[in-house]
Amino acid sequence: MHAIAKAIDSFNELFGRIVAPLIAVITLIVLYDIAMRFFLGRPSDWAFDVTKMLFGAHFMLMAAYGLRHHAHVEVDVLKRLLSRKKQAALEIIGYVVFFIPFIWLMLTYGWSFFERSISRGETTYGMVAIPVYPVKGVIVLAAALILLQAIAVVLRAIIQLREENHA
Amino acid sequence: HAQQEWTMTTTWPDNLDLIKIDQHWVELVNKLAGEELQINFRAGGTLMPGTEVFDATQTGAIQASGDWPGYWAGLSPAFSPLATTTSLFNGVDYLNWIQQWGGFELYQEVYGNYNMVYLPYGITNNESGFMGNTPIESIADLEGKRLRLSGRDQGRVLEELGGSQVTLAGGEVYQAIERGVIDAGEFSTPGVDYNAGFSEVADYWSTPGWHQSASVFGVMINKEAWDELSEETQETLKIAADATMAWSLAWSERQSTEATVKFQEDGVEISTLSAEDLATIQDATNEVILRGACEDPMHAKVYHSMISYMEHYANWRDVTVPFNMSRSIDNLPSLEEIEACM
Amino acid sequence: MSAELLTLVMFGGLLIGLFMGHPLAFVLGGVAVIGAFLGPGTNTLGIIINNVYGNAMDNYVLVAIPLFILMARFLNDSGVTEKMFDAMRLLLANLRGGLALTVVVVSVLLAATTGIVGASIAVMGMIALVPMLKYGYNKELSAGVIMASGCLGILIPPSIMLILMASYSPVSVGALFAGALVPGLMLGVMYALYVLIICFVKPSYGPKVPAAERAEVSTKQLLIMLAKYVVPPMSLILGVLGALFTGLATATEASAIGVFIAFILFMIFGDRKLSTCYNTLIDAGKTTTMVMLVLVGATAFTGVFSIGGGMDVISELVLSMPGGTVGALILMLFLVFILGMFLDWTGIVLLSFPIMLPIVETMGIDVLWFVVMVAVVLQTSFLTPPFGYALFYLKGVAPPGVEIVDLYKAVVPFVALILLACVLMAFFPVLITGLPSILLD
Ligand code: NA
Numbered sequence: 001m002h003a004i005a006k007a008i009d010s011f012n013e014l015f016g017r018i019v020a021p022l023i024a025v026i027t028l029i030v031l032y033d034i035a036m037r038f039f040l041g042r043p044s045d046w047a048f049d050v051t052k053m054l055f056g057a058h059f060m061l062m063a064a065y066g067l068r069h070h071a072h073v074e075v076d077v078l079k080r081l082l083s084r085k086k087q088a089a090l091e092i093i094g095y096v097v098f099f100i101p102f103i104w105l106m107l108t109y110g111w112s113f114f115e116r117s118i119s120r121g122e123t124t125y126g127m128v129a130i131p132v133y134p135v136k137g138v139i140v141l142a143a144a145l146i147l148l149q150a151i152a153v154v155l156r157a158i159i160q161l162r163e164e165n166h167a
Numbered sequence: 168h169a170q171q172e173w174t175m176t177t178t179w180p181d182n183l184d185l186i187k188i189d190q191h192w193v194e195l196v197n198k199l200a201g202e203e204l205q206i207n208f209r210a211g212g213t214l215m216p217g218t219e220v221f222d223a224t225q226t227g228a229i230q231a232s233g234d235w236p237g238y239w240a241g242l243s244p245a246f247s248p249l250a251t252t253t254s255l256f257n258g259v260d261y262l263n264w265i266q267q268w269g270g271f272e273l274y275q276e277v278y279g280n281y282n283m284v285y286l287p288y289g290i291t292n293n294e295s296g297f298m299g300n301t302p303i304e305s306i307a308d309l310e311g312k313r314l315r316l317s318g319r320d321q322g323r324v325l326e327e328l329g330g331s332q333v334t335l336a337g338g339e340v341y342q343a344i345e346r347g348v349i350d351a352g353e354f355s356t357p358g359v360d361y362n363a364g365f366s367e368v369a370d371y372w373s374t375p376g377w378h379q380s381a382s383v384f385g386v387m388i389n390k391e392a393w394d395e396l397s398e399e400t401q402e403t404l405k406i407a408a409d410a411t412m413a414w415s416l417a418w419s420e421r422q423s424t425e426a427t428v429k430f431q432e433d434g435v436e437i438s439t440l441s442a443e444d445l446a447t448i449q450d451a452t453n454e455v456i457l458r459g460a461c462e463d464p465m466h467a468k469v470y471h472s473m474i475s476y477m478e479h480y481a482n483w484r485d486v487t488v489p490f491n492m493s494r495s496i497d498n499l500p501s502l503e504e505i506e507a508c509m
Numbered sequence: 510m511s512a513e514l515l516t517l518v519m520f521g522g523l524l525i526g527l528f529m530g531h532p533l534a535f536v537l538g539g540v541a542v543i544g545a546f547l548g549p550g551t552n553t554l555g556i557i558i559n560n561v562y563g564n565a566m567d568n569y570v571l572v573a574i575p576l577f578i579l580m581a582r583f584l585n586d587s588g589v590t591e592k593m594f595d596a597m598r599l600l601l602a603n604l605r606g607g608l609a610l611t612v613v614v615v616s617v618l619l620a621a622t623t624g625i626v627g628a629s630i631a632v633m634g635m636i637a638l639v640p641m642l643k644y645g646y647n648k649e650l651s652a653g654v655i656m657a658s659g660c661l662g663i664l665i666p667p668s669i670m671l672i673l674m675a676s677y678s679p680v681s682v683g684a685l686f687a688g689a690l691v692p693g694l695m696l697g698v699m700y701a702l703y704v705l706i707i708c709f710v711k712p713s714y715g716p717k718v719p720a721a722e723r724a725e726v727s728t729k730q731l732l733i734m735l736a737k738y739v740v741p742p743m744s745l746i747l748g749v750l751g752a753l754f755t756g757l758a759t760a761t762e763a764s765a766i767g768v769f770i771a772f773i774l775f776m777i778f779g780d781r782k783l784s785t786c787y788n789t790l791i792d793a794g795k796t797t798t799m800v801m802l803v804l805v806g807a808t809a810f811t812g813v814f815s816i817g818g819g820m821d822v823i824s825e826l827v828l829s830m831p832g833g834t835v836g837a838l839i840l841m842l843f844l845v846f847i848l849g850m851f852l853d854w855t856g857i858v859l860l861s862f863p864i865m866l867p868i869v870e871t872m873g874i875d876v877l878w879f880v881v882m883v884a885v886v887l888q889t890s891f892l893t894p895p896f897g898y899a900l901f902y903l904k905g906v907a908p909p910g911v912e913i914v915d916l917y918k919a920v921v922p923f924v925a926l927i928l929l930a931c932v933l934m935a936f937f938p939v940l941i942t943g944l945p946s947i948l949l950d
Pocket residue numbers: 619620621622623624625661662663664665666667668
């Protein structure tokens with residue numbers, strides 16, 4: 001079990017490190033657009049949409065990396081007062097009660113949302129028609145990555161529970 | 168048929184006057200069909216962002232939503248002429264076409280592809296035109312200017328005239344004019360524009376609004392929800408839509424009139440493009456309509472129907488001048504060329 | 510399930526999940542799904558995706574959030590903050606409470622350059638807390654002043670919180686920035702006055718820096734230091750706020766300009782290493798996803814809550830309170846204060862704005878004024894236990910001997926000062942509305 005958790009960690013670590021530079025790309029596109037406007041008097045006709053799409057992709061695809069590094073907001077003041085075994089149990093309950101419904105929705109409804117877009121070849125409606133479905137597909141991909149990382153978290157909690165039982 | 172309860176929203180937030188058209192229809196329906204159907208209407212943005220109401224109605228997450236069809240042109244360009252035209256239809260043309268020349272059926276065909284029934288229930292006539300801090304008295308003044316304009320066809324025409332299109336959300340136009348981010352911008356009809364505060368930020372107003380010669384609004388209804396209604400109730404909804412359509416045309420013309428007076432009182436300078444310039448715009452428009460129509464068969468089909476109506480109606484319309492209800496126009500996009508693309 | 514019961518169940522579920530220590534984003538999202546099953550029905554589940562995509566992902570205004578975060582990171586990596594702190598500390602060396610005053614001044618300057626909370630708490634905690642304790646400063650005063658002034662970053666523009674608030678209200682980013690500037694600076698002045706007064710009354714709270722240390726640097730050297738290290742943050746302030754207030758750029762564009770300037774500062778004053786740059790991108794990504802994922806959960810929650818009729822229940826409750834408009838206002842701001850103890854600002858803005866702003870508009874109250882009032886009240890949310898970013902950030906970098914209980918005590922006078930500021934702004938709304946009407950009209 002420990003090996004699986006470690007493998008998931010490394011995978012999401014790598015993925016997060018690949019996605020992170022997107023924020024630099026976003027900056028460069030916005031700067032390019034400003035420069036076009038100032039120096040050539042013509043804003044680009046794609047920067048607005050592309051910036052928005054990359055932004056949506058960036059934070060969603062960084063979410064699993066964030067979970068791997070405990071970056072997400074949580075109130076653990078009460079939890080920390082408990083024994084490690086109880087903490088592990090509470091963690092598992094939390095994932096079953098709250099996480100599973102949410103991630104189930106993101107995967108299933110997210111998939112149909114993506115499918116409706118790709119089956120119609122949905123594009124933006126500006127002068128340049130940019131496909132919209134890739135960024136809609138990001139919801140499903142992000143949810144899958146988060147689910148993977150959550151499995152690692154829960155596996156570690158189970159290991160914790162078992163260890164305490166042996167001791 | 169037990170009483171149905173619908174949740175309906177719209178693309179318009181509470182503070183935008185266009186929501187009044189949706190509210191008018193909902194009130195009529197609740198009054199006339201209240202025993203069989205109760206509609207809970209929520210202002211735009213309260214259930215989900217306005218951009219998502221199409222998807223939510225299609226899936227049945229909500230039963231209905233008011234809209235302006237042009238917002239969905241990214242799914243199919245055919246939505247664009249269902250919403251507005253560049254330099255073609257006026258408000259009465261839309262009324263004629265929808266009710267007597269096959270327009271209504273085309274709305275059903277396009278929205279039907281997405282599991283929805285569509286009742287057009289709002290028409291507003293000509294939009295204001297460009298407002299901003301740079302005077303645009305002729306086409307020549309458009310050269311090198313940045314203008315807020317929505318729609319792909321509109322952008323293409325503007326580009327041919329030498330201006331460049333900036334796409335901004337409706338709520339950002341006011342600030343963009345104020346800050347000089349754009350030279351001028353269009354948003355809606357004078358009534359709506361005035362209430363959105365445009366006279367506070369714009370010194371100049373260029374008419375007519377060739378980019379959007381008239382507009383259509385309506386309600387998308389999820390197909391399953393529609394099918395659950397009795398035929399009588401369906402009929403009631405259609406009657407309420409027709410009544411709202413007539414009301415909206417007169418209401419918005421009254422609003423535009425009062426607002427135009429206020430714009431003038433606030434010192435906004437109005438200029439009107441010359442007939443020569445409008446003829447140039449017509450040439451550009453015809454070219455763009457042909458180009459757009461040929462990119463998508465359904466788009467071509469809608470334009471074909473609209474231009475056929477214009478040609479047909481011209482027989483009577485042009486002998487009634489000056490008492491006619493539409494612009495006399497002899498320079499239309501070629502029907503034959505559009506047919507080749509269908 | 511009735512709308513009233515749904516309201517109880519959803520907020521009850523939220524509280525339970527919160528105290529279980531489950532990530533807030535998943536609690537909000539999970540409660541949304543469960544709430545849809547119990548309340549408005551499974552056919553409404555789809556609007557969760559519509560809200561996640563439309564409100565969080567497909568939102569141009571919010572693009573400024575990661576960019577301001579990245580800007581803060583680059584500024585931090587440039588090391589300018591520490592040097593500015595040193596120069597300022599020597600300048601104020603002869604003053605009682607001079608170090609604490611330095612913390613306030615530097616934090617306010619930093620606040621005007623970055624848009625996130627914690628940007629200066631962590632830095633100040635590292636560079637100021639140890640010297641303050643070493644010189645015999647009162648522990649609670651030291652910790653309190655670092656935490657309270659460190660939170661100003663998210664109130665004084667630029668601010669990612671104000672950007673989010675603008676996106677969920679009819680008020681523009683520019684107007685909100687202008688509206689929050691005076692209240693933010695006013696809080697800074699109040700903190701500074703508090704430091705001066707308490708150190709005057711109780712000299713042991715903030716002893717002077719030993720004369721020998723001040724003598725090590727000549728006045729001329731000090732002036733050069735000041736010029737050198739106060740210019741960079743000034744250039745950021747001018748670049749970002751200047752571009753925004755003169756109308757040269759939108760908030761998103763201004764944030765990109767800010768990243769550009771901060772990057773140049775990093776290239777001048779920082780270590781210029783590619784690896785540092787890469788780590789900065791990763792850190793910025795982590796912070797961005799932390800902020801945005803709560804937004805994802807909260808928008809799912811509000812979508813279901815709204816279609817289930819919960820919004821109507823709450824707004825009826827607020828409007829039925831005795832005391833009319835004033836009573837309703839106090840109640841709403843008090844609710845924000847209470848929510849601030851448990852939720853982070855993203856969740857609070859998303860949960861409260863859709864309910865409260867229509868009420869505010871109905872009552873004919875200036876929305877800009879109300880939004881800035883909420884922004885100021887939310888300053889307490891970073892400081893109040895059990896959940897407060899400032900407490901966590903400072904605890905993370907504090908030396909041994911500074912316990913979380915010390916931090917709880919440390920925030921009390923500052924929370925009181927924030928509430929006092931709110932009272933002032935209630936009686937003198939011009940403190941909020943004055944600057945926007947000058948700048949934007
Ligand atoms: Na700030």
